[in-house]
Amino acid sequence: xxxxxxxxxxxxxxxxxxxxxxxxxxxxxxxxxxxxxxxxxxxxxxxxxxxxxxxxxxxxxxxxxxxxxxxxxxxxxxxxxxxxxxxxxxxxxxxxxxxxxxxxxxxxxxxxxxxxxxxxxxxxxxxxxxxxxxxxxxxxxxxxxxxxxxxxxxxxxxxxxxxx
Numbered sequence: 001x002x003x004x005x006x007x008x009x010x011x012x013x014x015x016x017x018x019x020x021x022x023x024x025x026x027x028x029x030x031x032x033x034x035x036x037x038x039x040x041x042x043x044x045x046x047x048x049x050x051x052x053x054x055x056x057x058x059x060x061x062x063x064x065x066x067x068x069x070x071x072x073x074x075x076x077x078x079x080x081x082x083x084x085x086x087x088x089x090x091x092x093x094x095x096x097x098x099x100x101x102x103x104x105x106x107x108x109x110x111x112x113x114x115x116x117x118x119x120x121x122x123x124x125x126x127x128x129x130x131x132x133x134x135x136x137x138x139x140x141x142x143x144x145x146x147x148x149x150x151x152x153x154x155x156x157x158x159x160x161x162x163x164x
Contacts, residue, residue, distance in 0.1 A: 022051035024078060030054075031074045033130070034086035035061035035093070039152050042086060046157075054080060060093030061086060062118045062126065063133040072139050083134055085147040086157070087127050093119045094126075123149050127160040135162075 001009075031054040034042050042048070042055050054074045056067055063085075074080045096119025106112040120126035127147035134145045147160045 026051065026053045026074075026078065026080055028052045029080050030082040030084060031056060031071055031080045032084050032086060033057075033061055033063065033067055033071070035059065035088055035091055037088060037091065037152075040086070040088060040150060045086070045150060045155075046084070054078070060091060060118060060120065060126070061088075061130070062093070062120075063130045064115075064118065068133075068137055068140070071134070071137075071142075075141050081142055082144040083140075083142045083146075085127055085130050085134075085145075086150055087123050087130075087147070088150040088152055089123065090152050091123060093117075094123055095119065095121065124160050125164075128162055128164055131160075131162040 028048075030052075032042060032046065032048075033056045034040060036057040036059055042057070043050075043052075046053075048055075054070070056070045056074075058064060058067065071080075071083065096117055098117045098119060101117045101119070102112055120129075127149060131145050131147045134140060134142065145162075147162060148157045149160055150157050
């Protein structure tokens with residue numbers, strides 16, 4: 001049985017509260033941009049419940065064009081006004097070599113991606129850069145943008161001074 005089959009079977013055995021009972025608009029008016037790392041349970045880390053926030057995840061939690069698209073929709077159609085970035089220690093994107101990653105994908109698939117990998121050297125600096133991108137984006141209306149680093153060893157969240 002594949003892992004996807006196991007997940008579908010688990011859902012069939014005991015489906016959680018249907019999302020239809022919750023409004024589409026996040027109850028706490030916040031959007032979270034986080035890394036996709038499987039060690040991070042963003043809802044538990046931030047004390048969130050289903051329906052509280054939009055959670056946008058990608059490799060590194062970096063601010064990509066699709067992240068900006070999702071945040072613009074979150075803000076303009078669904079009323080969020082705060083954004084919290086959650087990066088973390090021990091991230092696979094830290095130290096990722098742009099050319100090497102793209103070369104590897106091209107070697108395996110025969111096609112070179114047209115998107116940037118967006119690896120980074122320093123997690124705090126990457127949080128600052130992501131905060132800057134969000135604050136400078138002309139079509140976002142967030143009243144507050146803050147960045148954090150989650151320590152995968154201690155489970156603690158540390159806020160990063162956006163000014164450095």
